[in-house]
Amino acid sequence: MATLQHFRELDPLPGSVGDVFRLIRSDIATTRSALARKTGLSPSTVGLRVEALQRLGLIAEDGEHRSEGGRRARLLRIVADNGHVVAIESGVRYLQVLVADLEGNVLGEARHDGVLELAPREAISAMWERIGELREQIGGASVPLRGVVVSVPAPVDYATGRIATPSYMPKWHGASIVELFSTFTDAPVLVENDANLIALSELPARGHSRENLLAVLLGTRIGSGIIANGQLLRGENGAAGELSHTPVNAEPTIACVCGLESCLESAASGAAVASRLKVLGHDVRSMTDIAILGRGGDPEVLAVLRDAGTLIGSVLASSVNFINPRSIVLGGIMSTSAPLVAAIRAELFQKCLPIASEGLEVRAIEAPETAASRGAFRLLLDEVLAPARVDHLARQADAAAQIA
The missing domain is CATH 3.30.420.40 (ATPase, nucleotide binding domain)
Structure with a gap:
């Protein structure tokens, strides 16, 4: 049996149970007649597909669709509470x-x-x-x-x-x-x-997107995720976006497992900033404390945040030149630090190629607490609801029914 990840990557057979489910879930076709028009299947075959999905407990048929002449069609919907x-x-x-x-x-x-x-x-x-x-x-x-x-x-x-x-x-x-x-x-x-x-989280909930963006998580560590033409870019071994281990010309304040003498995480992450502030005598127990200190206007604190932001912005500039995103979205508690973000933006636009930064949007993540x-x-x-997986479940249900 294929792993779950493989189900999502498999294309559904046109007109299969899973393909019909895809059309219903994406609101492309939510009545039997609309499914017949979209798939080219006969009404009787559409009926069989719908009944298979109902037996799996994935869809229900209720309500009424606006009539286009004749009898009102009943709407097909996902049974949200069945799992x-x-x-x-x-x-x-x-x-x-x-x-x-x-x-x-x-x-x-x-x-x-x-x-x-x-x-x-x-x-x-x-x-x-x-x-x-x-x-x-x-x-x-x-x-x-x-x-x-x-x-x-x-x-x-x-x-x-x-x-x-x-x-x-x-x-x-x-x-x-x-x-x-x-x-x-x-x-x-x-x-x-x-x-x-x-x-x-920055992509539409359903449907295809052509978005190109770089999401940067600024917290205890620095992480990033890359969306290219609407698809998450993981890389061969899951290491795509690990910009935190980029070498930087700065004094490290924490050790890092990457083995480099000085990387972005060891010099500019939230943990590194906290270490520098503690040496200066500030009480820092969380990333929230850093953001609060930054709002206080202490020159020493602002200098530490600006230094970190400059390093982060410089590394991000190289990434922008390389992948040319339309947006950079910033998340994590440290992204609420105005001095840090201002330094990131300044260095980013100073170091990026003009063609790469033209129209570049740098913004905070929407609703960061739920992103x-x-x-x-x-x-x-x-x-879980991939069309190929639904096809697999339908075949399993048919086999079980035959045995019974």
Whole structure:
């Protein structure tokens, strides 16, 4: 059997159960007659496809469509409450768990202390317990779990769910979250880099996009996700966008696992800025503290933030010249620091080629507190409800019916 990732990458057979589901889910055709016109299938064949989807519990037929002459057609819709999908945002110090329905509507969320300092097996066990608790709280323990996506602050091999060279999670190097979750559930599990999910959150919820953008996550670490012609660019081994390990000509203030004498993360990340400010005598316990200090106008603090912003902007300029995005979107708590962002913008436009910076938009992520979860649910629902996967489920249901 193909892995979940392969289902999303497979093209549906024209006119198949999965293809019909795709047309309904994307609102391209939401009545039987519209499906017949769009696919070229006979009304009786469309009826068989719709009945297969109803048996799977994926669609219902109700309501009425505006009449174009004759009898009003009944509308086909996704049965949103016939399944839960779960997004886990696992940061350096926190664990956020969110449960949504099959339309991506968030039904419940809970925040806990981080678990990434634990050994992988213990941490996944704790994540699974948090999922169960939240589903119980919203009264959905008996609702089918359709899939889980885990966001991590590290490079990820998306095909295997394996983590590589995590800056703040040395115990997790080589760990496969997909394999660890298989102890608890048969539901599909996806693992993705947090910055990649933020990049995905900037795309339309459904349909094709031709967007070219670079999403930059400014927090304890620096991460980035690349969207090229509407598609997330992961690279061969999941390392695309790891600009934080670009060599820079600056004094490092924290150690980094990349092995370079001085990289962007060791000199300009939130953790590096916090280290410099502590040396200067400031009480910094979180990234929020840094943003607050920046608003105070202390010349020493402003100098540290501007130095970091200049380094980040210089590295981003090289990226802009290379991939030529239309937008750079900034997320993470550090993106709320006006002095840091101003320094990034100034260096960026000074160093970029004019042709690359012409029309370039640099802006904050919309609703940053929910950006990662929006991207996570987009990714997971596109996987769980992929047309090729729906075809696979339909074949399984047919085989089971024949055996019975």
